[in-house]
Amino acid sequence: MNLKKILNTNLVELDLKGNSKQEIIENLLDILVKTGNVKDRAVALEALLEREAKMSTGIQQGVAIPHGKTDAVTELLACVGIVKGGVDFKALDGIPSKIFIMTLSPSTRSGPHVQFLADISRVLISEGMREKLINAETKDELISLIVKRPS
Amino acid sequence: MTHLMTVLVLQLAVIIVAAKILGWVFQNKLNQPRVLGELAAGMIIGPYALGAIHIPALHGGLFPLPGTTLPVTPELYGFAIVASIILLFSAGLETDLPTFLRFSGKGSLVGLGGVILSFVLGDVVTVLFFDDVVHFMDPKALFLGTLSTATSVGITARILSERRKMSSPEGVTILAAAVLDDVIGIILLAVVVGVVKVETSGAGVPWGEIGIIALKAFGFWLISTVIGIIVAPRLAKNLKRFKSMDMIAIISFGLALFLSGLSEMVGLAMIIGAYVIGLALSQTDVAHETRERLLGIYNFFVPIFFTIMGMMVNFAAMKNVLVFGLLYTAVAFAGKIFGCGIPAIFAGFNMKGALRIGAGMLPRGEVTLIIAGIGLASGVIGQDMFGVAIMTLLAASIIAPPYLIKTFQGGSGYRSKLKDKDIGDIHSIELDFPGQKMADFIRGKLLEGFRNEEFFVHKVDYNKQIYHIRKDEILITLIQNEDKISINTTPENEAFVRLLMLEEVLDLKDFLSGLESMKSPDMMGADLLMGMFGVAPEKK
Numbered sequence: 001m002n003l004k005k006i007l008n009t010n011l012v013e014l015d016l017k018g019n020s021k022q023e024i025i026e027n028l029l030d031i032l033v034k035t036g037n038v039k040d041r042a043v044a045l046e047a048l049l050e051r052e053a054k055m056s057t058g059i060q061q062g063v064a065i066p067h068g069k070t071d072a073v074t075e076l077l078a079c080v081g082i083v084k085g086g087v088d089f090k091a092l093d094g095i096p097s098k099i100f101i102m103t104l105s106p107s108t109r110s111g112p113h114v115q116f117l118a119d120i121s122r123v124l125i126s127e128g129m130r131e132k133l134i135n136a137e138t139k140d141e142l143i144s145l146i147v148k149r150p151s
Numbered sequence: 152m153t154h155l156m157t158v159l160v161l162q163l164a165v166i167i168v169a170a171k172i173l174g175w176v177f178q179n180k181l182n183q184p185r186v187l188g189e190l191a192a193g194m195i196i197g198p199y200a201l202g203a204i205h206i207p208a209l210h211g212g213l214f215p216l217p218g219t220t221l222p223v224t225p226e227l228y229g230f231a232i233v234a235s236i237i238l239l240f241s242a243g244l245e246t247d248l249p250t251f252l253r254f255s256g257k258g259s260l261v262g263l264g265g266v267i268l269s270f271v272l273g274d275v276v277t278v279l280f281f282d283d284v285v286h287f288m289d290p291k292a293l294f295l296g297t298l299s300t301a302t303s304v305g306i307t308a309r310i311l312s313e314r315r316k317m318s319s320p321e322g323v324t325i326l327a328a329a330v331l332d333d334v335i336g337i338i339l340l341a342v343v344v345g346v347v348k349v350e351t352s353g354a355g356v357p358w359g360e361i362g363i364i365a366l367k368a369f370g371f372w373l374i375s376t377v378i379g380i381i382v383a384p385r386l387a388k389n390l391k392r393f394k395s396m397d398m399i400a401i402i403s404f405g406l407a408l409f410l411s412g413l414s415e416m417v418g419l420a421m422i423i424g425a426y427v428i429g430l431a432l433s434q435t436d437v438a439h440e441t442r443e444r445l446l447g448i449y450n451f452f453v454p455i456f457f458t459i460m461g462m463m464v465n466f467a468a469m470k471n472v473l474v475f476g477l478l479y480t481a482v483a484f485a486g487k488i489f490g491c492g493i494p495a496i497f498a499g500f501n502m503k504g505a506l507r508i509g510a511g512m513l514p515r516g517e518v519t520l521i522i523a524g525i526g527l528a529s530g531v532i533g534q535d536m537f538g539v540a541i542m543t544l545l546a547a548s549i550i551a552p553p554y555l556i557k558t559f560q561g562g563s564g565y566r567s568k569l570k571d572k573d574i575g576d577i578h579s580i581e582l583d584f585p586g587q588k589m590a591d592f593i594r595g596k597l598l599e600g601f602r603n604e605e606f607f608v609h610k611v612d613y614n615k616q617i618y619h620i621r622k623d624e625i626l627i628t629l630i631q632n633e634d635k636i637s638i639n640t641t642p643e644n645e646a647f648v649r650l651l652m653l654e655e656v657l658d659l660k661d662f663l664s665g666l667e668s669m670k671s672p673d674m675m676g677a678d679l680l681m682g683m684f685g686v687a688p689e690k691k
Contacts, residue, residue: 054657110603112622114654118647 003120004147006078009139010035016081016100021052021089024081025066028102031079044072044104058091062098062134063124065117069107076113078103078120080142082134098134099124120146159226162213163455169196170454184306186516187548189454190541193461198222202462214462220530222463228528232421233408234456235521237449239337239422240407242517243429244442245609246330257498258327264494265328265512266300266335269486273299276482280475288361290347291536294526297343298540299483300336303516304329306548308611310555311511319577321504321564323626325511328491333518337426340522341368341419347531348418368419372427375410379431387435399437400444403428420525439608460520460541463527469538476542483543484550487512504564513551515544578645580652581637590634593655597629597636600655 013031018024025048033041047068051057058064079102086096101120105113123146124130136142169192177188196202199222202214217224223231274296278284284292304325311322345364390399410424432438469476488509495505523540526532532540584590594616598608601620606627611617616631627640627648640648 051657054660055653110605112604114600114651115604115647118644118650121650122643122646 003116006076006116007080007143007146009143011079012139012142013079013081014136014139014142016083018083018087020087021056022049024064024083024087024089024100025049025052025102028066028079028081028100031081032077032102032104035077037074037077038072038104039074040072044068044070046070047072047104047107048102056090056092058089058097059121060091060093060095061124061127061130062086062091062095063101063121063130064089064091064097064099065101065103065121067103067105067113067117069105069113071107073104073106074109076103076105076111076116078116080146082136082142084134099130155226158209158213159224161209162227163230165196165213166192166455166458167451170458174454184516184548185454186457187545189457190461190464190520190544193458194464194466195461196458197462197464199462199465199467221528222465222534223459227459230452231456231459231524234452234459235422235524236407236411236425237404237445237452238456238517238521239425240404240429241442241445241449242333243426243431244433244438246333246430246433257324257495259331260494260498261324261491261508261512262328262331262335265302265487265490266332266339268490269299269483270296270339272482272486273297273479276479280478288346290343290531293343293346294522294531295479295536295539297336297339298519298522298526298543299479299486300332300339301515301518301522302329302332302336302487302512303514303518304332304511306514306516306552307511307555309615309617310552311559314556314559316559319564321500321507321511321559324495324498324500325508328508328512332512336518336522337423338369338372340525341372341414341423344368344420344525344529345418347529364418367417368423371414371417371419372423375414375424375427376430379427380434383431383435387432387437390437396437396440396444400441403432403437403441404445404448422521422525457520460524463524463534463537464541465534465538468534469542472535472539476539479539480543480546484513484547500564503558503561507555507558507564510551510555510558513547513554515547519544577639578642579637579639580645580648581635582652584634584636587634590631590636593659594629594631594636596655596658597638597652600651601627604651 011031013027016024016027018027026045029038029041029045029048032038032044038044047070048066051068052066056064057066081100081102083098083100086098089097091097101117103113103117105111124133129145132145133142136145170189173188173192173195174185175188177183177191178185181188194200196214198212198214198216203212203216205212214223216222219225221228274287274292277292277295278287278289281291286292307325307329311319311325316322342365345368346361349360349364387399390402393399407425407428410428411421412424414424414427415421432441488506490509491512492505492509495508496502500508519540523532523537526540527534527537582593584593598618598620602608604622606620606622606625609619609621611619616629618629620627620629625640625644627638627644629636629638638648638652
């Protein structure tokens with residue numbers, strides 16, 4: 001899966017607003033809604049929250065990957081948001097989440113969706129990389145950090 | 152006519168029962184492949200052993216010698232023909248072209264080396280040993296050369312999976328090489344059968360004519376494969392309109408039979424047509440289902456094939472070629488070990504790795520028998536050479552597995568420490584479930600999850616729950632052992648595998664809460680029982 005094809009500057013937010021899980025998710029979702037590729041915001045939101053209810057997607061070390069499967073989209077959509085101060089996302093390790101990567105994937109179509117999430121999370125394994133992402137000055141810089149990964 | 156059919160039905164009865172029982176004994180008691188048991192069944196009940204015993208009611212033995220080139224009746228041999236078509240059709244369906252293309256670099260080097268060297272050695276040793284075979288292009292020599300090429304990687308795959316070496320560079324190279332091995336072996340067979348059909352004596356035919364035949368055989372294979380691969384997705388789509396997987400499977404099989412007949416008509420072996428159709432359909436999404444649906448006839452017919460092959464073993468004829476058989480076996484082994492091992496060294500493996508790859512390419516199986524059967528039926532090789540083929544097969548089955556296990560002990564088979572992933576560091580993720588039923592269910596869910604991620608899921612062995620899950624250069628192995636599921640993969644794919652497993656397990660939460668919201672099982676059980684009122688329940 002080509003990260004470059006999926007992400008562009010419209011899908012990145014360097015200063016994501018929100019003080020709770022609900023707000024963060026809604027604000028991230030709105031980034032995707034603005035692209036016009038989400039047919040039904042309410043349905044998509046429900047899918048995201050439903051997944052979050054099963055287990056927090058705040059994985060570790062300040063990274064969260066809220067995601068959901070929904071028919072409100074026809075192909076994989078993704079966006080990235082940074083909250084410099086961090087937000088309590090009920091992460092497994094209790095650390096406030098700062099880097100958010102959201103994906104929505106169609107529930108009926110197959111595709112490398114989980115693989116995409118895994119690929120992008122792998123970028124974030126190194127602490128140095130996470131620091132760089134959080135402190136990125138421009139959207140282009142952020143994207144190039146994610147795309148230009150050691151292969 | 153009636154008597155003929157009576158005998159046929161009785162023969163089949165004895166064959167399927169004997170094949171199943173001996174197959175079971177070999178697999179479960181002797182820890183040998185089932186094929187060998189079925190082969191042994193044929194040897195025991197065949198015309199050269201018990202089958203010759205006079206039974207008064209039949210006015211002869213159950214398996215009398217019909218006095219033709221084949222030691223079994225044409226009616227019975229027809230079953231073996233259909234079985235060989237099923238075998239090759241399934242082999243084609245199983246072929247994993249995308250993975251092969253991915254690893255084609257090292258794999259084809261290794262596969263090609265093994266095929267060329269073992270063909271040449273097998274041919275040359277025949278020319279040197281027999282006074283009446285004077286020419287490299289002698290039909291008998293060509294056939295024995297072809298016989299020497301076929302690798303059956305199923306045994307290797309099973310051993311490597313059990314030892315978690317499937318995703319090692321050696322394992323991946325062996326698998327890719329084996330795909331090429333199959334394809335080249337079958338093209339080679341096509342060419343040799345073509346040449347042999349034209350040749351009348353050992354005198355050989357002009358090179359020009361051989362070229363034309365080879366071109367025709369290769370052309371038929373290539374054109375029908377290309378057309379097949381182009382047409383297959385559309386065909387699969389149209390077949391799906393029937394909304395019945397059975398229809399799709401059976402019609403596909405019908406096509407395999409049709410193309411088999413067609414390839415025989417143009418002067419090639421039947422099995423080539425079957426293989427081509429299988430190969431073409433292997434890339435469609437109905438491939439997996441088709442294989443599953445055909446499993447029933449596969450399980451019925453294929454043991455018959457191996458048993459009939461066993462029946463053709465004439466021990467008296469084998470005695471005379473014992474020396475040649477040993478020599479040929481040694482040469483066949485050398486052909487694979489050096490033919491595959493030497494290219495492996497050039498591909499970056501050290502001696503250890505090269506030996507492992509050579510050992511992995513040793514086992515022989517179905518294809519060897521099919522080629523030998525074709526040779527016997529066409530009269531190119533006699534019962535003595537058929538016996539030699541069986542000897543090689545047996546020797547490979549006995550020697551290869553322990554040898555392979557031995558070679559895989561110790562460190563890396565790579566010459567230089569290249570990248571991490573090339574060293575084959577495999578991580579294993581294990582999950583325990585409260586029972587096998589639960590594990591079965593989760594396994595199904597996980598495999599479906601991988602398929603949704605557009606991975607190819609391939610069951611390595613029909614008797615054990617071992618799966619290969621592949622996409623591009625990613626190879627994941629899933630093994631279920633009763634209530635345990637373990638998934639092996641390289642460290643860089645571990646995150647993906649864990650995430651996918653997590654998602655599937657979380658889905659299970661939905662399923663469980665769904666179950667809870669259902670009526671209680673007791674109530675449902677009571678409802679079900681109420682419906683049975685008036686009918687005495689036999690089981691709980």
